Amino acid sequence: MYCIEALTPVSFRPADEVVEELRGFVNNGVTRFHLCDPEFNEDSDHCISFCERLKRSGLKIDWAVYMKPANFSRRLIRLMGETGVSLITLSVDSWKKCPLYWDDIQKIIFSAKSSGIRIVVDFLAGFPHEDDDVLPFYLDLFRRARPDGVGINTHIRLYRRLRIAEIIMNDSGLRQSLTGCRDDASLMRPVFYNRIGEDALLEAIGGDDLFRIEGIERGVNYSR
Numbered sequence: 380m381y382c383i384e385a386l387t388p389v390s391f392r393p394a395d396e397v398v399e400e401l402r403g404f405v406n407n408g409v410t411r412f413h414l415c416d417p418e419f420n421e422d423s424d425h426c427i428s429f430c431e432r433l434k435r436s437g438l439k440i441d442w443a444v445y446m447k448p449a450n451f452s453r454r455l456i457r458l459m460g461e462t463g464v465s466l467i468t469l470s471v472d473s474w475k476k477c478p479l480y481w482d483d484i485q486k487i488i489f490s491a492k493s494s495g496i497r498i499v500v501d502f503l504a505g506f507p508h509e510d511d512d513v514l515p516f517y518l519d520l521f522r523r524a525r526p527d528g529v530g531i532n533t534h535i536r537l538y539r540r541l542r543i544a545e546i547i548m549n550d551s552g553l554r555q556s557l558t559g560c561r562d563d564a565s566l567m568r569p570v571f572y573n574r575i576g577e578d579a580l581l582e583a584i585g586g587d588d589l590f591r592i593e594g595i596e597r598g599v600n601y602s603r
Contacts, residue, residue, distance in 0.1 A: 502521070507550070514583055544566060
């Protein structure tokens with residue numbers, strides 16, 4: 380399942396501190412790392428500074444990151460490849476996006492592949508009042524860009540104080556598409572909005588093995 384997170388302040392540790400912590404892990408035999416929550420590229424300048432410091436350290440690690448379609452450059456992607464990044468998971472959603480967002484998705488996929496980094500997409504779709512052509516649009520975009528895989532999720536976790544939760548909970552028609560603990564007004568227990576069913580997703584995918592519907596098979600993307 381997936382959720383849209385509220386905006387929260389982000390703090391950054393000095394690159395030297397992070398590298399020294401990594402050195403401690405490496406000295407104890409740990410050389411593989413998977414970073415997520417939040418996405419790695421919250422600030423591209425900080426990312427570049429960290430990658431440059433990691434490169435100078437000479438540490439040999441294999442690391443994977445979550446990223447979003449913003450705050451990146453070919454220089455950053457190249458440095459990530461040079462410092463051992465083997466996998467990027469790109470977090471993509473269809474919630475009221477502008478054309479520049481779609482452009483960034485394609486650019487980061489192309490940059491990763493040209494740097495020898497495997498890239499997969501976590502795609503969240505099926506938002507309230509979303510046009511029916513949004514899902515086919517994105518699927519065609521992914522078919523053209525050809526990441527290494529696309530996991531599709533249409534179950535949107537709701538939390539209080541999120542704008543999307545307010546929109547859905549105040550609309551009796553939208554509430555018909557809720558699943559999970561629907562009677563929990565606090566939304567502390569899992570409540571999901573889901574308006575695109577599995578059959579509709581399978582029809583849209585059309586047997587293309589680029590795509591995977593999340594939740595059908597056991598296991599999570601971290602272990603693939």
